[in-house]
Amino acid sequence: MAEKKHRDTVLARLEQQAILLGDTSQFEECKYANEPRWRLDAKWVEFECGCRAERCTTLTDYYFWEPVIFYQLPEQAVYDYVCDFHAPAMNKRLGMGGKYKDFVSWRKLRRSTLMGKVR
Numbered sequence: 001m002a003e004k005k006h007r008d009t010v011l012a013r014l015e016q017q018a019i020l021l022g023d024t025s026q027f028e029e030c031k032y033a034n035e036p037r038w039r040l041d042a043k044w045v046e047f048e049c050g051c052r053a054e055r056c057t058t059l060t061d062y063y064f065w066e067p068v069i070f071y072q073l074p075e076q077a078v079y080d081y082v083c084d085f086h087a088p089a090m091n092k093r094l095g096m097g098g099k100y101k102d103f104v105s106w107r108k109l110r111r112s113t114l115m116g117k118v119r
Helices: 009-017 024-029 087-095 103-114
Strands: 037-040 044-047 052-056 076-081
Touching: 076 103, 087 103
Parallel strands: none
Antiparallel strands: 037 044, 044 052, 052 076
């Protein structure tokens, strides 16, 4: 019986929307200059801007305003770091929850619980 090749579902979704970092040939031929670019490995999704999210398969006690990519799909990613450019928008998003004043406080007090890790 032939072994099925595992397809990274996060990578498949990202490939549909952007260009992978390091492949300059694709970027040079890109017709949309503002397309996001990122690097992906088994643990992290790292965006060209500097933002970074950790991949996971389950979340604990998730709220709609939390910084999660691909929520309710087989694999998700939870932000671990936000660049200076995206920090104001992220802080506003987290303020919707009413408990956290910014990303730094959310990360310190909530992220590990959301990801099911013991603090």
